[in-house]
Amino acid sequence: MGTRNSVHVIVGKETxxxxxxxxxxxPSGRGVETLTxxxxxxxxxxTKSFEDRLEEMKKKVKGVVALTNEQVQNRWKQCGxxxxxxxxxxxxxxxxxxxxxxxxxxxxxxxxxLVVKGKINxxxxxxxFVADSLFCEWAYVIDLDKKVLEVYAGFxxxxxxxxxxxxxxxxxxxxxxxxxxxxxxxxxxxxxxxxFVKEIEKLTAEPEEA
Numbered sequence: 199m200g201t202r203n204s205v206h207v208i209v210g211k212e213t214x215x216x217x218x219x220x221x222x223x224x225p226s227g228r229g230v231e232t233l234t235x236x237x238x239x240x241x242x243x244x245t246k247s248f249e250d251r252l253e254e255m256k257k258k259v260k261g262v263v264a265l266t267n268e269q270v271q272n273r274w275k276q277c278g279x280x281x282x283x284x285x286x287x288x289x290x291x292x293x294x295x296x297x298x299x300x301x302x303x304x305x306x307x308x309x310x311x312l313v314v315k316g317k318i319n320x321x322x323x324x325x326x327f328v329a330d331s332l333f334c335e336w337a338y339v340i341d342l343d344k345k346v347l348e349v350y351a352g353f354x355x356x357x358x359x360x361x362x363x364x365x366x367x368x369x370x371x372x373x374x375x376x377x378x379x380x381x382x383x384x385x386x387x388x389x390x391x392x393x394f395v396k397e398i399e400k401l402t403a404e405p406e407e408a
Contacts, residue, residue, distance in 0.1 A: 203338070205219070205340070225336070240388075329369070330374055332352065355373060380398060
């Protein structure tokens with residue numbers, strides 16, 4: 199389902215992944231996907247603690263290289279795109295075969311999984327997509343410094359406060375402001391998928407009319 203969303207991963211106070219995705223942004227979709235990836239990658243083993251796994255993740259994420267717009271456009275052209283701004287399904291499919299992590303079809307949780315497993319070390323940052331919550335309907339922020347997963351909801355018509363993460367992206371006179379924080383979870387106390395969806399849906403449910 200076309201529910202636009204974004205996943206950010208922060209380490210060393212720097213946003214290393216800011217992945218825009220066109221599809222399935224609901225908590226039950228990309229939210230659970232991101233949660234599942236985190237649980238799997240941070241799960242302690244017989245030889246490695248949570249902190250060990252977290253440090254491994256930090257190291258991999260720190261090594262991610264941000265591609266420029268020009269570099270991404272050149273890859274599209276290598277797949278047959280031109281400068282018209284439109285591509286055929288054939289060109290799109292060819293691009294996704296070799297650059298799936300740069301496609302709007304792949305979620306940020308998947309990108310993080312590929313990064314930590316060493317399968318990719320590059321991304322295309324789109325950190326300002328969360329600024330207009332009419333278009334960005336959900337966002338998930340993984341702050342490896344603070345060891346938290348943050349869930350944000352779109353359609354926010356109330357101004358943010360200076361303490362809010364995305365306050366710096368706020369523009370005066372806009373109907374919709376940046377996405378708004380719904381809930382924070384500690385990375386070493388992540389909920390089950392079922393409880394996660396239930397809680398976020400409850401926190402974002404429209405109040406019943408009297």
